[in-house]
Every structure is written in C-alpha cells, then in structure tokens.
Amino acid sequence: MTRQIGRRKALAGVGTAVLSAGCIGRVRNIAGRDRPGQLSLEINTMPADNDPNGIRIARQLAENAEAVGIEMQINTMSLRDLRRRVLLNHNFDIYVGQFREAEPFDPDVLYSLTHSRFGAETGWQNPFGFADFGVDELLSEQRTAEGDRRRSVVSELQEALVDRQPFTVVAFPDALTAIRDERFEGWGAQQPLSIEGLLGLEHRGSSGDETGDDAETDGDTETDGDGDEADTATLELVTTDQRVTENWNPIAPEYRRYGTFTSLLYDQLVRMDGDEAIPWLAAAWERSDPETFEVTLRDAQWHDGEPVSADDVAFTYEFLGDTSMGNVEAPVPAPRFRGRTSLVQSVTAVDDATVRFEIGDVSRRVGLRALQVPILPEHVWRERTSVATIAGFEFDGETTEAVVSNNENPVGSGPMRLVEATAEESVVFERNAEHFLVRAGQDGGVETEAETGGETTNATVSDDGTTNMTTSDGATNGGTTNDGTTESGDGDVTGSSSIDGIPERFRGKPAFERLRVEVAPSDIAAVQAVGDGLADATFSNLGPDSVPRLGREADARLVSTRSAAFYHIGYNTRRAPLSNPRFRGVLASLIDKPLLVDEAFEGYAQPAASPLAASPEWVPEGLQWSEDDTDPVHPFLGEDGAVDVEAARDELREAGYRFGENGRLLSRDQ
Numbered sequence: 295m296t297r298q299i300g301r302r303k304a305l306a307g308v309g310t311a312v313l314s315a316g317c318i319g320r321v322r323n324i325a326g327r328d329r330p331g332q333l334s335l336e337i338n339t340m341p342a343d344n345d346p347n348g349i350r351i352a353r354q355l356a357e358n359a360e361a362v363g364i365e366m367q368i369n370t371m372s373l374r375d376l377r378r379r380v381l382l383n384h385n386f387d388i389y390v391g392q393f394r395e396a397e398p399f400d401p402d403v404l405y406s407l408t409h410s411r412f413g414a415e416t417g418w419q420n421p422f423g424f425a426d427f428g429v430d431e432l433l434s435e436q437r438t439a440e441g442d443r444r445r446s447v448v449s450e451l452q453e454a455l456v457d458r459q460p461f462t463v464v465a466f467p468d469a470l471t472a473i474r475d476e477r478f479e480g481w482g483a484q485q486p487l488s489i490e491g492l493l494g495l496e497h498r499g500s501s502g503d504e505t506g507d508d509a510e511t512d513g514d515t516e517t518d519g520d521g522d523e524a525d526t527a528t529l530e531l532v533t534t535d536q537r538v539t540e541n542w543n544p545i546a547p548e549y550r551r552y553g554t555f556t557s558l559l560y561d562q563l564v565r566m567d568g569d570e571a572i573p574w575l576a577a578a579w580e581r582s583d584p585e586t587f588e589v590t591l592r593d594a595q596w597h598d599g600e601p602v603s604a605d606d607v608a609f610t611y612e613f614l615g616d617t618s619m620g621n622v623e624a625p626v627p628a629p630r631f632r633g634r635t636s637l638v639q640s641v642t643a644v645d646d647a648t649v650r651f652e653i654g655d656v657s658r659r660v661g662l663r664a665l666q667v668p669i670l671p672e673h674v675w676r677e678r679t680s681v682a683t684i685a686g687f688e689f690d691g692e693t694t695e696a697v698v699s700n701n702e703n704p705v706g707s708g709p710m711r712l713v714e715a716t717a718e719e720s721v722v723f724e725r726n727a728e729h730f731l732v733r734a735g736q737d738g739g740v741e742t743e744a745e746t747g748g749e750t751t752n753a754t755v756s757d758d759g760t761t762n763m764t765t766s767d768g769a770t771n772g773g774t775t776n777d778g779t780t781e782s783g784d785g786d787v788t789g790s791s792s793i794d795g796i797p798e799r800f801r802g803k804p805a806f807e808r809l810r811v812e813v814a815p816s817d818i819a820a821v822q823a824v825g826d827g828l829a830d831a832t833f834s835n836l837g838p839d840s841v842p843r844l845g846r847e848a849d850a851r852l853v854s855t856r857s858a859a860f861y862h863i864g865y866n867t868r869r870a871p872l873s874n875p876r877f878r879g880v881l882a883s884l885i886d887k888p889l890l891v892d893e894a895f896e897g898y899a900q901p902a903a904s905p906l907a908a909s910p911e912w913v914p915e916g917l918q919w920s921e922d923d924t925d926p927v928h929p930f931l932g933e934d935g936a937v938d939v940e941a942a943r944d945e946l947r948e949a950g951y952r953f954g955e956n957g958r959l960l961s962r963d964q
Contacts, residue, residue: 333961334365339390341370346837348390350894358884358937377548392859398909401448406633417547417629423868424460449914459878462863468898469857470836472824489557497805529806532820532829543701545628559706560668573795587651597711604643609672611641617696619679637664723809735802825850838896858908876949882928
C-alpha cells in the first residue's frame with residue numbers, strides 16, 4: 295500500500311507561511327499609522343530552581359537592555375508552559391532556552407528550525423516565524439549538495455543565520471551528571487542522558503557478554519509476569535523533571551527534552567551512533583536508485599503482542615505529515631520530526647516486511663535522516679486522528695487527539711516498556727524480552743553464516759556525506775555504495791531474523807531488567823540521592839551550583855560531556871521590532887557571552903556564535919570563537935559585563951529608532 299505524502303501536505307507549510315506573512319504585513323501597515331509609544335518586551339524563561347543558567351542569561355539581557363532604554367520584563371514559568379507558549383502558541387516576544395538536540399547534529403536540522411515554510415507550524419519547526427528567501431535557498435541547496443560543495447553551502451548558511459539573528463546562540467553547556475559506579479559502569483562512553491549511553495551500560499554483576507537475560511544481578515528479586523521470581527538488575531535514576539512521569543507522547547514537544555525515554559519505548563528504522571548508521575528496526579536498507587530507499591524490517595512485535603509490519607511504517611510517515619489523516623480541511627502535522635518527514639514523498643508497503651521510500655533529490659547523508667523517526671503502531675494511533683481542544687492551546691487552526699494525548703499506555707516496539715507511573719513522583723520501565731537487542735543476548739549474539747553471509751556490515755558516514763561500508767573482517771566492501779546501503783544485486787538483503795549491523799556493545803542490552811526514575815525537588819536533592827546510594831545517576835542536567843555538593847559525596851562522581859543543546863535567545867520575528875534583523879543584532883550585542891560562561895555556567899560551557907559549534911568541522915573560520923574571547927559577528931557592546939550605553943543607542947539610531955525625552959526607546963504600538 296502506497297502512502298502518498300501528497301500535495302496537500304507538501305503545500306501545507308508553504309501556504310500557511312505565505313498566509314502568515316501576508317497577515318503580518320497587514321498588521322505592520324496598520325501599526326505604522328499609530329502614534330509612537332514606549333517599547334516594552336517580555337522575556338520568557340524558567341525560574342532559577344529549574345534552570346539557573348537560563349534565568350541568568352535573561353537577567354543580563356534585561357538589565358543591559360534597560361540601561362540602553364529598552365523596557366524588558368522577565369516572566370518565569372515551568373518548562374512545559376514555556377514550551378507551550380513558544381512552540382505551540384507562538385505567544386511570546388523573547389525566550390531563553392536550550393535546543394532539543396543533546397548530540398552533535400547534521401546541519402539539515404537547521405532546515406526545519408529556520409525555513410519559512412514551517413513558520414506557522416507548531417513544535418521546533420521555525421518557532422521564530424523567521425522568513426528569509428535567501429536562507430530558504432541555502433537550506434534547500436544543502437539538502438542536495440555533497441562533499442565540498444555542501445560544506446561551502448553550510449558555511450554560507452551559518453553566516454546568513456548569524457547575521458540575521460532569528461535566535462542568538464549564547465553557549466554550549468557541559469552536560470553534568472552525578473553517577474555512582476557501584477552497580478553499573480560505562481557512564482563516560484556516551485552522553486549519559488542518551489539512549490546510546492543507557493544501552494551502553496554494563497551491569498557490575500555481569501561478565502561483559504552476560505548482559506540482558508544472562509546477567510548476574512545484585513540479588514534483588516521480584517515476581518515476573520508469569521508469577522515466577524526472577525533476579526533483576528534495576529537501574530535507578532533521579533530527575534528534577536517530573537514530565538517523564540506524566541506524558542509519553544513522542545510527538546508532544548512540550549513534554550520532550552531529548553526524547554531518551556520515548557526512544558526506549560519506540561524504535562526507529564535507523565539510529566546514528568556517532569558517524570555510524572546502525573540498522574535498528576530495519577534489518578537492512580537498499581538504495582535502489584538515487585531517490586529510493588527499500589527497507590527490510592526485522593522480526594519484531596509491539597508491546598501488546600501485535601506484529602510490527604510494513605503497513606505500520608507506511609502509516610507512521612503519513613500520520614506524522616497529517617495527524618488528522620485527512621479528517622480536517624487543513625493538515626495537522628506532528629509538532630516533531632517534520633524536518634525528517636519532509637524528505638519523504640511517498641511510502642509503500644511492498645509486503646509485510648518491506649517498505650519502499652521515495653525521498654526525492656537529496657544527498658545520501660541527508661536521505662538517511664528520513665529513516666530516523668519513531669515508528670508507531672497503526673492500530674493504536676489511528677484512533678487519535680479526531681479533532682481535539684484543550685485549555686492552554688491557542689492554535690490558529692485545529693489540532694488532534696494525537697497531539698494532545700498523554701499516551702498513558704504507550705505501545706511501542708522498543709527495548710523497554712512502561713509498567714507503572716505515579717504523576718510527579720516516579721515511573722518504572724521494564725525490559726522488553728521480545729526486543730531484538732534482548733534476543734541477541736539470549737543466544738549470545740551469534741549469527742549463522744546463512745543469516746549474515748559470514749560477515750557483518752556497518753555504515754560510517756563522514757563529514758562530507760560519504761558513507762563507508764566495512765565488513766566484520768575489517769575489509770571495505772567494494773560492492774556497496776557510499777550512501778550507507780547495500781548495492782542492488784550485491785547478494786541477498788539481510789534476513790529479518792538477523793541482528794547484522796548492531797554494535798557488539800548493544801547486543802543483549804539493556805543491562806537492566808527495570809529502569810526506575812524518581813523525581814527529586816532540586817539538583818542538590820538529586821545529587822544527595824546518588825551519594826546515599828538511592829540512585830545510580832542523575833538524569834536531568836545538573837546546574838553548576840550542585841557541583842560543590844557532589845564533591846562532598848564520597849561515593850558519587852561527576853561526568854561532564856559537551857552537549858549540543860545550546861543555550862539561545864529566541865526572537866518572535868512575527869512581532870515588531872523583533873521583525874527587524876538590525877534590532878535583533880543590537881540585542882545580540884548586549885550579551886557578554888564569556889562573562890556568562892564564567893559566572894552563570896561557572897566554566898562548564900563554551901561561548902559560541904554558530905548553532906553548529908558542537909561540530910567544529912562544519913563551522914567556517916569567520917564564525918569560530920576568536921582568540922580574544924569575543925563574538926566574531928556581534929561582539930559585546932561594552933566591557934566586563936558593563937554595557938556601553940551610548941554605543942548601543944547609536945546602533946539603534948542607525949537602524950532608524952528614536953528615543954523619548956526620558957531616554958526610553960520609542961516604538962509604534964502593536
């Protein structure tokens with residue numbers, strides 16, 4: 295069955311963006327006839343208890359803006375409410391927050407973040423309402439370019455974004471985690487808060503290859519689903535973010551930070567492990583021509599026992615493009631994963647285990663991103679396509695039950711399944727014994743030559759988009775393409791029962807039978823729980839204020855890894871004067887980034903100008919942080935945190951703004 299990602303969906307973003315642009319232009323024309331008034335802007339962020347870094351950024355901006363004559367107020371709220379206001383309702387002037395990606399990401403992530411076609415959509419799809427046709431062209435070109443040409447386009451794209459400032463990158467923080475090595479090890483191999491980090495853990499009671507069902511445990515016992523007592527290894531995590539106890543909807547942006555727990559519940563076809571493309575729910579994929587992927591699924595089942603089929607995969611992509619499945623006049627796309635699904639033109643279930651993707655004219659590296667969305671069971675999510683309303687949502691159009699559902703009884707195919715939760719207190723996940731990773735541990739991870747052809751194939755994606763296929767004996771497979779897929783005709787596609795391509799460290803995982811997450815009232819309380827042996831690790835990012843406390847805990851230690859989840863100041867460019875890039879540039883120059891890194895982050899961060907700074911190989915020389923510790927494009931208008939008021943006012947006057955007799959910046963009423 296072919297699921298067309300048709301003209302209705304393809305034009306949805308373009309149409310709404312054009313409509314919004316027209317409406318905004320009309321509002322500006324009307325506003326232009328109003329009398330000048332004193333400008334006042336609001337900064338939305340979380341309170342110090344939830345995000346001490348964010349509130350300090352907001353305070354510096356507000357204080358420096360006030361000194362210049364721009365009235366600013368800070369409005370604090372929970373992360374959920376902040377996400378709703380910014381990502382769903384677009385009801386904000388300025389916000390301070392973190393980007394959603396913890397791991398270094400491909401530049402194509404910027405496509406959905408800043409392309410004008412997404413300006414009226416919800417989620418992380420251009421929440422700024424930013425529209426610049428030159429940027430749009432660069433975003434589209436980087437999808438098709440390869441090698442040095444793509445690198446050049448991405449450099450030009452970064453330069454354009456940093457110049458126009460739809461958002462101001464402040465710093466890339468270190469992810470700070472308190473861990474206890476007593477029962478689990480391997481915390482430093484990956485980002486501790488990522489699915490790869492959790493699946494890479496080894497239980498101290500195991501002997502390396504005895505993870506999963508064969509692992510020894512710490513002696514705790516509890517009754518399994520059949521009424522028998524089974525040894526269990528429970529990973530205990532503690533977090534200050536209670537949302538994980540309330541909502542497990544993978545497409546709800548206000549409840550997802552990095553999506554680690556929903557990634558344990560829902561499988562993707564392909565996962566990226568660094569530069570390596572790993573076949574996950576897909577046993578293999580073949581690029582039969584430049585615009586077509588053909589995917590063979592593993593033998594898998596949903597948590598409710600139903601088999602995972604090609605129809606489920608085809609449904610997922612159609613559903614993410616329009617969660618109403620055609621039940622309302624205008625499409626209601628999922629607030630997450632739009633950048634990836636926008637690559638897909640159609641999906642066809644060839645048979646029960648084979649899916650064909652038409653992805654259009656994109657590079658090999660970008661094309662692989664289309665296979666990295668959570669696969670959803672059609673028999674569950676098709677029932678959520680009806681129109682819904684809920685307090686706190688102020689969409690211009692309609693929304694669906696799928697978007698607002700808490701997904702209280704999540705049915706996925708991932709390595710963990712949810713078993714119990716108490717809102718605002720705790721949640722417990724249990725290992726899925728039928729998952730292909732767990733089954734790999736039950737048979738020792740050994741495959742027959744009939745299954746694998748005697749070798750294992752992995753795909754490594756280089757920075758320029760080239761993908762190198764390497765067999766298990768270390769030889770380069772000459773019968774493969776450079777897109778991470780097996781050449782058509784180069785032997786049989788890997789069978790669905792195989793675990794070919796899964797790295798050894800993931801086989802037989804997770805190394806824990808249960809995963810329990812407890813909510814703590816503060817970072818200090820979370821660190822103490824680890825020190826007292828009540829938890830193996832903190833899960834929410836710790837603030838630097840908790841590091842001294844961690845130093846007093848003899849049995850806990852700090853793991854610090856650089857995160858790609860950059861702190862930034864986001865501007866609603868739908869509203870004047872934030873619609874003016876010169877005004878946004880002046881605001882960017884009121885931020886003393888090195889001072890914030892030293893005082894707010896206490897050194898656990900790196901100031902930056904580009905959103906790709908976590909992947910320095912992509913950043914052009916002109917955007918790299920300068921040796922004299924100043925922003926290369928929008929240097930701070932002042933020194934040592936003290937703003938040069940006259941210099942900032944001169945910048946605003948040159949941009950066409952005026953000040954009143956009281957020294958306050960004037961604006962036309964909106």
